[in-house]
Structures are given as structure tokens and as C-alpha cells.
Amino acid sequence: MDKATRSKAFEPFFTSKGPAEGTGLGLASVYGIVKQNQGYIEVQSEVGRGTTFSLFFPRHEGEAPDRHERRYMWHVPGGHASILVVDDEPEVLKSSCGILEGLGYQVTAAGAPAEALERAALRQEPIDLLLTDVVMPHMSGSALARHLLDRWPELKCVFMSGYAPPEDSLPGEPYLSAHFIQKPFVRRDLALKLSEILGPPRSEARLS
Template sequence: MHVGFIPGEYVMLAVSDDGCGMNQETQSHLFEPFFTTKGVGEGTGLGLATVFGIVKQNNGAIDVYSEVGKGTIFKIYIPRHEGSAVTETTPDPLRIPRGHGETVLLVEDDLSILTMAKGMLERVGYTVLHTGDTNQALDLAKVYDGRIHLLMTDVVMPQMSGKDLAVQIRALNPGIKVLFMSGYTANVIAHRGILDEEVHFIQKPFSMKDLTVKVREALDGK
């Protein structure tokens, strides 16, 4: 299956396995948001949709080949770039909105994103309670002695949705602000009925500046 392939010079990344493989019906839905072959509570259906979105944003393409009982290979093509390397500059601390000691309850089942976001928030002055489990997030909200100012949660989680989690957290902390995050765009999330359109939302992956701006906006009610 070829998705959006345009001839040219590319850098190719291949990922393969020798698992159960996929039939043509499954392959035809691979990159659809929320499509999953896993059981209820075992998958979000956003993984490959997110990969597809990132690749397309970089003018790339994905080639997929799979045989039932033999395995699957994904080949990701990103246009080759020639030129000098760009040195990433350190964000200007004066331009990054800082926290004022507020407590953020961070809920994300991807450990790498959880760790990264926690570090970013702590660097700019927030106290962070963090977990990859929605049930544990509820427990933290119940036992934490201080005030939790902001709930920052992924939209789609294994045990319950971020929206349902926010409802329960708000019942415990009526004044809490909420910032949702997802690997897919806000309009797709809203179109699927997962979130209302008028909510605070940040798309993954995000930079430190993007995160701190969105957190500040959510806390300040902008």
C-alpha cells in the first residue's frame, strides 16, 4: 500500500516485525484516527494517525507492506535536505511565561512525553503531580493536601477519556482549570465528539514555549 508517494530524493526509515501481519481490510483503515484492532481499553487508535500526520507535515510519505502470518514493514520517506545544519537556539527565558508556584496534575500514558512535560513545567516554576494512569490521577486529586490549579491530560487514555477524567476531577476540585493534549489536531478531536471546540488544547509534539504559553492561558482563563 502506497500513501501519498511523490518521486524524488528521500531519506528512508524502515521499521519491520515478524508478527501476525495485516489483511487488506485492516490496511485500508490503518491511518484513520481512532481505528484500532485492540480490545476496549487497550489502544487509542491514534498512534499511526499521529505518525501519518507528522510525516505529511514534513512533505513525506509512508509505504506499508504486510502479509498475514509473516509480518509488516513500514517505510517512512522524508524529503532529503541539502544545506548547512541549523543550530537550535536556547529559548529566551524572558519570553517564556513562567509559573507562580501553581500545582499541575499531569496525566499522560506515554512515559517519554510525561517525563518531558514534567521537566518543562518544573523548570518554569510549577509544582507537578504526574501519572500515566487516570485512576491514579483521581487518587492523587483526592489525597493531595494542597490546591491543584490545573489538570493537563491526554485526550485518549486506556482506562477513561481525558474528558471523563476532567469531569471527575472537577467534581473534586470545582475551580480547577483543564488543558487537554493529543497527537492529533483539535478540529479532528472536536469532529469526533471527544472534546468540545471551545476548550484549552495543545497538540503533541510541543515545544517548551508552546507548552508554557498554553498552560498560562488555561490558568489565566484566556
């Protein structure tokens, strides 16, 4: 990277790729996660040779988990509710949908808010829950939620992001913090969050 690119590398939506080739959120998400864990990033880059990102975190002073605890089989709640998943990062979308399908949910995937609205317009039955990224190009997750809530007032919403919200709420969106999950998340965390929102589980899935 040249000096100008390097200075903007962690800015949301900045990308050196062409149109439709990248959202510019990858490094911004990494930066947010590292800062949330009291770490920092060092960047070494030379044009024509490559770039190295070094991530540093505080050393954990606690005891390591017991080996048997790490192997313990957790029972996590699943269900059969219909869930619309929206994320502009293909790998995150694929991973989230895979987790939900494994838990027994009926999943509809969309790679952008506009696509989500199109898919919703084709449905006869309401969606039970919206799982959406917060920061996306052209339309935010909260704006998407408002559109869908106009049609389905009983719709439940879960917002996910690599950026941690303030203690009480996200700026200008006081209702978001109640149903928020931090990315990256693991299968058990997502399962428990959905069970908390959707009510008692109708099935159980096993997590190793």
C-alpha cells in the same frame, strides 16, 4: 507484519503486543501528525525480516530561518502552580513533566485516568491545572476532567493530543478547543499555553 496486521497498523488502540505492553496509539498518532502536515506514509513489510515506514512531506518553499534567529535565547514564562499531568504513553509523560518541572511548576504525574483520580483523592489542596491526553484506554481525558471538575470547579484544563481537533471544537466536547495543545509540542509552546491560561507568570525560564 502480515497483511492483516498491516491493514490495521494505523488504527487507534490496535496493537500486536500482549496486555499491558502497549496502547496501540503510537502509529495512530504518527499518522495523524503526518496527515495534519499534508504528508503520507508508505509501509514496506516482510514477515520475519522487518518493516520500514517512509514518511513524505511537501517541500517547504519559504526561506530557511536565519542562523542567528535559531540561536536566539527565548524567555518563556514559568510559574509555581500545581499541575496534574496524565498520559498513558510513558515517554510523553516523562517529557511533559520534565518541561513543567524545569519551568518551576509543582507536578504530579499519572499514567492513566484511574491513577490520576487516586492521586487527586489523596490531596488536601486543589490542583490548579490538569494537563491530560485526550485519547486513552478505559477513560478519555474529557471524562477525567469532568470527574475532577466536580470536586474542584475552578480547575483549569489543557487537553493534548496527536490528533488535530476540528476548527471549532472536538466532537461532542465544545469546551475542549479553548485549551488544546497539539502533540508533539516544544517547551516554549507549552509554557506560553499555560501562561495564557494561568495568568501572568510569576517567574521566567530561559529556553535555548
